[in-house]
Amino acid sequence: MKFYPDQLVSFVSDVLQTVDLSVANSYIVAESLVSANVRGVDSHGVTRVPIYIKRLKHGIVTPNPDVKxxxxxxxxxxxxxxxxxxxxxxxxxxxxxxxxxxxxxxxxxxxxxxxxxxxxxxxxxxxxxxxxxxxxxxxxxxxxxxxxxxxxxxxxxxxxxxxxxxxxxxxxxxxxxxVVARGKIISAEQRGEDIPEGWAIDKKGRATTDAKEALEGTVLxxxxxxxxxxxxxxxxxxxxxxxxxxxxxxxxxxxxxxxxxxxxxxxxxxxxxxxxxxxxxxxxxxxxxxxxxxTTKAENVEEIFLPGEIESRTELERKQHGFDIGKEVYEALNETGKECGVNIEEYH
CATH class of the missing domain: 3.30.1370.60 (Malate/L-lactate/L-sulpholactate dehydrogenase, NADPH binding domain)
Structure with missing residues (x-):
């Protein structure tokens, strides 16, 4: 499902406010998460909303902390x-x-x-x-x-x-x-996809491409x-x-x-x-x-990038044209929204 950044920020902010975050604090969290999606780092984006809401509902996260x-x-x-x-x-x-x-x-x-x-x-x-x-x-x-x-x-x-x-x-x-952020393995497990060899080992120390086994074992x-x-x-x-x-x-x-x-x-x-x-x-x-x-490029290399340059280009593209958050993430957000009385369909 395609969204523009401001649509997704509004949805995430409204969901967070149902678990007692202030408007200002809800926007801090929402803008951080959506920024990750906008830069193409989807493993750190709105896919985290359901677990954030769950932890807030369990009372183990302070919604409006007194940061001292x-x-x-x-x-x-x-x-x-x-x-x-x-x-x-x-x-x-x-x-x-x-x-x-x-x-x-x-x-x-x-x-x-x-x-x-x-x-x-x-x-x-x-x-x-x-x-x-x-x-x-x-x-x-x-x-x-x-x-x-x-x-x-x-x-x-x-x-x-x-x-x-x-x-x-x-x-x-x-x-x-x-080798890779654990969130990417979580995302692969949610999609039912294998992971590349070399990302993780299972709980017995053996190389694995099974995302579920990797989550039960250890990343490298x-x-x-x-x-x-x-x-x-x-x-x-x-x-x-x-x-x-x-x-x-x-x-x-x-x-x-x-x-x-x-x-x-x-x-x-x-x-x-x-x-x-x-x-x-x-x-x-x-x-x-x-x-x-x-500098001289290696064979088959069209351009040399600086750290973060690809993400910055992605950010420009996604801000202008929107982006698809994927079926699995959309369904998880839809379910979380329903639990909080917020309808995601009203935001795009």
């Missing part, structure tokens, strides 16, 4: 997310981090007691609007074994950075530390021990340093409705103007982008 700064210096802040929706908490962290970076040149923000916050790249993009370089990372429920093991200990622990440019799209890198780190090392670092910064859960102490978003997740995040912000005028920096970034794209 509980420890603060000029360059660092520790934020308590009050078990709120991760997007609401992260929005506060970005606002605080950008403000501090503008005042002091840089800022580090650690977050405890948060939940799943969607696509990390969404938050670094917000900082770029203020000529602030941003890094965002988060831990996640244990779905990935340490390299050489079979017992899940780390989450897929996403990492993102953003660099502002002038004439060109900003550079926005956003990845999971697994990208680059083998390199991805494992990055996942560990992100968990230390997001979980250990912030005081949030880490390793298996971060509760799963699916199937665990006994207590809040206690996810941790970590953000870093650098004001470009602390080093050189932002216009000069962005011109230099433009120069780098152009030089990279003009």
């Amino acid at each position: 700064m509980i420890k603060e210096t000029n360059a660092a802040t520790l934020i308590d997310g009050d078990d709120g929706m991760g997007q609401i908490v992260a929005e506060k962290a970005v606002s605080e981090g950008v403000k501090k970076a503008k005042e002091h040149g840089s800022a580090n923000i650690a977050v405890t007691r948060s939940t799943h916050f969607g696509a990390a790249g969404y938050f670094v993009k917000k900082a770029l609007e203020e000529d602030v370089i941003a890094f965002a990372m988060s831990n996640a429920p244990a779905n990935m074994a340490p390299w050489g093991g079979v017992t899940p200990y780390f989450g897929t622990n996403p990492y993102s950075y953003g660099i502002p440019a002038s004439k060109h799209f900003p550079i926005v890198f956003d990845m999971a530390t697994s 780190p990208f680059g083998g021990p390199k991805g494992y090392a990055m996942a560990a670092m992100i968990d230390i910064m997001s979980g250990v340093l912030s005081g949030a859960g880490f390793g298996p102490r971060v509760r799963h978003i699916y199937g665990d409705y006994e207590a809040p997740q206690n996810v941790g995040h970590f953000f870093q912000f650098i004001d470009v103007n602390a080093f050189m005028p932002a216009a000069q920096f962005k011109q230099r970034v433009d120069q780098m982008i152009e030089e990279i794209k003009e």
Whole structure:
């Protein structure tokens, strides 16, 4: 079923308001989710609405959290997310981090007691609007074994950075530390499709292309021990340093409705103007982008892309022409909407 972004944002916002989110908070979450779809990262988009609603109804997510700064210096802040929706908490962290970076040149923000916050790249993009370089990372429920093991200990622990440019799209890198985000395996399982070999192993440590077996087993780190090392670092910064859960102490978003997740995040912000005028920096970034794209291409390669460029092009296309969310996602949203008294058919 085809939607335009504003239609889907309105639907998701209205659904979230039925489980007590304020209008403002519902739009923060809705815009984050739809932004992922608009950029072609459907695994982090509106497919998450049903599980968000379920967790809110179980009372283990605070619909309108009292997000507090509980420890603060000029360059660092520790934020308590009050078990709120991760997007609401992260929005506060970005606002605080950008403000501090503008005042002091840089800022580090650690977050405890948060939940799943969607696509990390969404938050670094917000900082770029203020000529602030941003890094965002988060831990996640244990779905990935340490390299050489079979017992899940780390989450897929996403990492993102953003660099502002002038004439060109900003550079926005956003990845999971697994070969693939677990959400893509969930999406494949929902569609009844196999996954490529090398994405995951089953619970006995054997390679599998069965999405259901993969979800019962563990995803694999990208680059083998390199991805494992990055996942560990992100968990230390997001979980250990912030005081949030880490390793298996971060509760799963699916199937665990006994207590809040206690996810941790970590953000870093650098004001470009602390080093050189932002216009000069962005011109230099433009120069780098152009030089990279003009380098000699490998055989059968038509164009070299910068991180996030394909997603930015997808965003332009989908904002103009709309996009199809897929039959399975539409049906799940339709069912969730009915449960909440919101008719999705009225939004497109």
